[in-house]
Amino acid sequence: MQKISRQIFDPRRCIHTSNTVFWQKFENERHFEPGEDVMKRVWHGLTYDFRRWKRRFEEARRDAFKRRNPIAHMKHGTIDNEVFPYRAEIVVIGGGLTGSSTAYWLKERFRDEDFKVVVVENNDVFTKSSTMLSTGGITQQFSNPEFVDMSLFTTEFLRHAGEHLRILDSQQPDINFFPTGYLRIAKTEEEVEDMRKSWKIQIERGAKVQLLSKDELSEKYPFMNTDDVMLASLGIENEGTIDTWQLLSAIREKNITLGVQYVKGEVEGFEFERNRASSEIHAFGDDETADENKLRAQRITGVLVRPQMNDASARPIRAHLIVNAAGPWAGQIAEKAGIGKGKGMLAVPVPVKPRKRDIFVVFAPDVPADLPFIIDPSGVFCRQSDCGNTFLVGRTPSKEEDEKTNHDNLEVNYDDFYEKIWPVLVDRVPAFQSAKIKSAWSGYQDINTFDDAPVIGEHPIYTNLHMMCGFGEKGVMHSIAAGRSYAERLFDGAYINVNLRKFDMRRIVKMDPIRESCRL
Incomplete structure (x- = not known):
């Protein structure tokens, strides 16, 4: 009976320790500054790889998926224990x-x-x-060939983003690409000339952009006011939002x-x-x-x-x-x-300085669902937010306006919407007259001044x-x-x-x- 009780109450059988084994050490437990103990620093550098490989070898031996071939796993690790x-x-x-x-x-x-x-x-x-x-937004409608090439590559990368960014056997990530063409509008002879020159560059680089006259634009989008339009360019492929x-x-x-x-x-x-x-x-x-x-x-x-x-x-x-x-x-x-x-x-x-930009989320129930990403010469832009009648609108100010703006104040300027954005939208698409602001935010853009x-x-x-x-x-x-x-x-x-x-x-x-x- 005494022998049985000793086996039951033996403290060595009840206390379990979890001390770190000698091969489980952080890689940065000792760091030598230049000039500090030169001999030890040299020895530490010469033996660094061997200690790391030994630690990973021991870890692989204790891993159910690596124990059959620990040598193959001892030099492969995503992140050191730092x-x-x-x-x-x-x-x-x-x-x-x-x-x-x-x-x-x-x-x-x-x-x-x-x-x-x-x-x-x-x-x-x-x-x-x-x-x-x-x-x-993603578009290829630029006048610099490098910008066109960069946008084309980004579009091709995002088309296969699920394969590029997939992690092992997990599901492919979804970036919610929403295809919609950019619509740029030219109102003056100078803008028309620049648009034609840019269009030639875009076509030569492989972009799919279509030039539309006033009548063609009116026929394609009958709900849009085209009285002041002289020429327009519309992206028909590889453009949209993510x-x-x-x-x-x-x-x-x-x-x-x-x-x-x-x-x-x-x-x-x-x-x-x-x-x-x-x-x-x-x-x-x-x-x-x-x-x-x-x-x-x-x-x-x-x-x-x-x-x-x-x-x-x-x-x-x-x-x-x-x-x-x-x-x-x-x-x-x-x-x-x-x-x-x-x-x-x-x-x-x-x-490069932080420049404040306001974005307004607008609900417009009367605007048709096939509205493109509109870029107005005044700087006003409007894009559809997924499918439905919700739109993201904003305005890119001129350099003179940007210099006068207080960029330290990130409060949303709603007067800018009612005075400079909404009138332009209503003039271009009269159905925006019934639009209501749902929400808004202000953020910084890294603008090269x-x-x-x-x-x-x-x-x-x-x-x-x-x-x-x-x-x-x-x-x-x-x-x-x-x-x-x-x-x-x-x-x-x-x-x-x-x-x-x-x-x-x-x-x-x-x-x-x-x-x-x-x-x-």
Whole structure:
């Protein structure tokens, strides 16, 4: 009896521990700074891969799906067990559609687990970003051939987005593509001439766009007022609208499976390293020249990121390449690197600023369901929201109006709808007279105040800092193609499919703006 009781109440049989095994350790439990304990740092670097492979080998042995061949799984892992990354090959600033698309094409092209891509996103401004509050329109009606090619590629990608962004055996993501043609209207002889020139470029690039005369437009849309129309262009294929939030969610989930690490934090600055060769050449001179030479001799080696948690301080993430895809706040991020605050080349800022845009959700029961995406020369636009009588309307202001607007105030300006938008809609489609506002929102667009064209490419001095911003209203239709072009430039050394070289900062330095006659 005593023997049985000892077996029942033996404490060794009742206490279960869950201590970490020696091979289960975080990869960043020890980080050596440059110059700190050189011998241990060298030994840590030489044995790093062996320790990681050993950990994954032991994990595979204990996995029911990997235990039959643990060696095949020991070098394959999507994400290392890291709390906060301290190094990466590429750091992308901005987790919106532009930044996530860039990270997607980088990892899609080169899926090595040691090629680490980190995306830093700020949740405090995510709800104000251009991706979340975009109308999601896609068109090929531009006067620049590069814009047409980028839109055509985006359309082809979205047509097969379910296959591209599918994760293992899960269901294909649905981006809710709603096909509807863009209708542009020309009222003057100058607008007609620009529309014909743009139409020739669009047809040559493979876009499906049709020119309509006044009578043809009236016959196709009898409910539309065409008295002041001289010519119109209508997209008959590869145009429409998508749900940008669904697309962004699908790309983010795909990126995580590819090994992209998302970090919730705010970029507070950059880390620099002196280029000794340049600093020795410019060692002499007055104080102002020495300060300027110091900025020129520096090289960006990392990003200082403050995690979004209580009482957290900024932590460095070292990287070889940094992509500024911060959207409306890309200009402010560039200023933290000294761009726009120095002299000479560093005096030229990245002219991307947050600009307020109002979108109104309107219910118009009398408007026919086959209304196209209308783009009026006054800047007023109207598109159908899925199937039904609900429409998204807004207005793109002129540069003069944009400069006078208080962009810090994100309250919806309903006077703008009643005074400048609704009269134009009623004049074009009289059935909008019975329209009622259901809701509205205000958000930021990353507008390039220099020429309204995106800034894509490396900085002339900080060559490892690349810009991917300034898309404005064209962000949804061009950011995916721009991300692919960046991956081509990185891995192939040049733009292969669409040459985006003219969109870098050299045109801003030369004061040579890009002209685009087709206004969104």
